[in-house]
Amino acid sequence: MKKLGEKKWVISLGIAGALLLSACGNKTEATETSKNPDAETVIVGTGNVYQPFVYLDENNELQGYDVEILRAIDEKLDQYNFEYESMDFKNILTSLSAGKVRLAAHQYEQNEERAAKYLYGEVGYTDYTLYIVHDGSNKVEYQSLDDLVGKKVFASPGGNVAYLLEKYNKEHDEKIEVIYNEASSEVFVKGLQNGTADAAILTKYDTNKYNEQFNADLQISGDPVNVSKTYFLYEKGDEELKEAVDGALQELIDDGSLAKLSVEILGDDYTK
Template structure:
């Protein structure tokens, strides 16, 4: 019996050592390959989208490229729809997701996050002739266009809205303008960028929710990889210190959003 316990303990120690080695291996593998694979939508301006020449760009994309540069590797982006984007991390399609992923307790139970790299707010967006929806509570019984698994969609549902599923911000706005829905809950910075591009669009912000669940986004990573988390946190600190973050921020928002 004693020898059996010894064998069990030895086996557990070996498993623990193997787990520790695995936890440290991903950063080394990334540096060895010279590439960090990053999941992103590619349809979510101004964070991840294709410009007029069809090149992938956006605030999150350029932050990803800057992080990769600090790690000494290249960024390789893998595009996918939001509703399957996080699941792609589970099956190791990429090493990280950089796509305005809100840092929530529910996600932290399953995934690792970098330090927050941007903060915003959830905006309740309605047509500019709407006088009945003035707060999130007014969404009860109304149709809201949202991606089904996003924090914004959950916020709409929590306030009693009937969520109409869409693939992204632009589709949500199209449904709103065409009066097929009465609202959309979305990112405040996305709305500000949209209005900058289309100032005549008949939409407005009725209310903002600045709670932490919706305001802070981080780089999403698999759990058990502390070396990679630490390296990305250092990269984020470095790009803020050397002015890279400010330059990227001003490119897409006209202001340094790290100050917000």
């Protein structure tokens, strides 16, 4: 892969070390000095344990698909100089609300609750269509969220899956049992295999990744339960930054650079 920084990054981080690091923010300076000495510094808030999208490598350096996209965008925007602050996922939007960061990047999907609080970019950069997934030994087929009533379903606290399930439960008398989960990927998959949860809601990318990584047999059921893309988030009113980033991102899409990054980092083109 063409390097956008000066180092070659290694995808490796022990879970224990990652969790320890996630307890506090990790400031990472911009990888290159801006050509414009008057460039405005933009602090980007992102995560640190979500491989391969945003994570800290074995050298405690921030890497991932979202980060590489932002580095490519930064190269196109001479008026800005991006710096990165990695933190626990649940603290990113809190930091955006507090004005500690100006841009939030962590595979954020559209939902009404977030849209009421934050400004969404208008150009999406990753397909994030969600499907109901279960272990292959469980001979069922879930066609919709209605089929999950009374079932135990994994969801990450504060994530869009949790939002979808919580919204469903508010609108229906019969409820889905939400099992909030922040465990490692291995524990997550084992939980589906041993019945800790009956199902999860995942993208095709994550489903394929878990099957390959853990030799699992996770199966996708039925039609999508949510069709979306991921977007960068900003403070309300920060239109100038949003429009600049949207414009640079659209250029990466139009010239094929975004699809190339997706293939190189994610293994296929997940931008459509």
